Amino acid sequence: MGLGFVVGVFGVLILAHAAYSTVQYRGLLKIMEEEFSGPPMNVVIELLLGFVLCMWAALTAPGKFLSIHPYSEENRIVSLPASLDFMIFNHRGKALPLEMDVKLKH
Amino acid sequence: MAGHNDSSASEKKSSEATNDLPTFNTENMQSNMKIIYYSRTFMSIIGGVIAGILGFTSLTGFIFYFLVMAITSVGLVAKAGFSIHSYFGSWNQIVLDGFLSGLMSFVLFWTYPFD
Numbered sequence: 001m002g003l004g005f006v007v008g009v010f011g012v013l014i015l016a017h018a019a020y021s022t023v024q025y026r027g028l029l030k031i032m033e034e035e036f037s038g039p040p041m042n043v044v045i046e047l048l049l050g051f052v053l054c055m056w057a058a059l060t061a062p063g064k065f066l067s068i069h070p071y072s073e074e075n076r077i078v079s080l081p082a083s084l085d086f087m088i089f090n091h092r093g094k095a096l097p098l099e100m101d102v103k104l105k106h
Numbered sequence: 107m108a109g110h111n112d113s114s115a116s117e118k119k120s121s122e123a124t125n126d127l128p129t130f131n132t133e134n135m136q137s138n139m140k141i142i143y144y145s146r147t148f149m150s151i152i153g154g155v156i157a158g159i160l161g162f163t164s165l166t167g168f169i170f171y172f173l174v175m176a177i178t179s180v181g182l183v184a185k186a187g188f189s190i191h192s193y194f195g196s197w198n199q200i201v202l203d204g205f206l207s208g209l210m211s212f213v214l215f216w217t218y219p220f221d
Contacts, residue, residue, distance in 0.1 A: 008148075015155050022159050036161060047156050054152040059181050062144040065193040066134035072192065 008057030014050035018043050130195065138193050142182060143204045149178045150208035154215030162216075171212050175205060 022039050029036055039047075153174035157167045179201050186193045186200070194200050 011152075015152065015159075019155065019159050038161065039159060043159070047159060051152065051156055055149065055177070055181060058145040058148045058152075058178070059185050062141040063137070065138050065141065065186050066131075067192050068130040068132075068135045068138070068194070069192055070129055070131050 004057045004059075004061030007053050008061055011050045011053030011057060014046055014053065018046040018050060021046070135195065139199065139203065142200060145182060146175070146178060146204035146208045147211060149174060150212040151215050154212040154218075157212075157216045158218070167216055171209060174212075175208065 018039075021043050025040060025043070026036055038044075150171070153171060157170045160170075162170055182200055183190065190197060190200060
């Protein structure tokens with residue numbers, strides 16, 4: 001969690017710097033009255049680096065996948081209380097007299 | 107009852123991919139879906155920013171979005187260790203889920219910060 005998050009923040013910062021460079025480059029082009037065909041090379045490299053870092057962060061930061069099979073190795077201990085074999089339906093209420101007759105008379 | 111459960115357990119272990127009666131751990135599946143959703147949203151935002159900086163227009167930008175989503179899908183599959191069926195019900199969940207909502211944020215960040 002921590003490392004992926006830091007890497008993601010770093011990638012976003014790199015992208016922000018690339019955006020700032022592009023805005024400045026566009027301003028320069030406007031002054032020189034030329035058309036924008038594409039950002040300069042170092043910005044492209046920055047974009048690639050930021051993309052890879054953010055990709056890595058997006059894949060690691062949210063957490064690990066958990067197995068969905070109830071009988072898999074990872075879920076063995078967790079799924080014990082959910083198992084039907086461990087349910088107990090006997091309790092001391094069985095010894096008390098039934099009140100069904102009373103309800104029927106009313 | 108116990109004997110029935112034991113037999114179904116051994117059957118599940120023997121054939122994990124093809125379940126006759128799919129019983130999944132729903133909490134874990136929802137957690138997996140949430141992870142997928144986070145990854146897709148973040149990657150569509152990043153893709154939008156990159157497409158905006160590169161100055162893509164009209165169709166090229168959408169092709170770029172499809173490309174980014176394909177790369178993200180491959181990354182998610184690789185994160186799942188290429189065994190989709192132990193973490194997800196079907197391929198649609200990992201490939202298509204969150205596609206349209208990601209498109210919204212992609213277009214927002216694609217057109218937002220640049221003139």
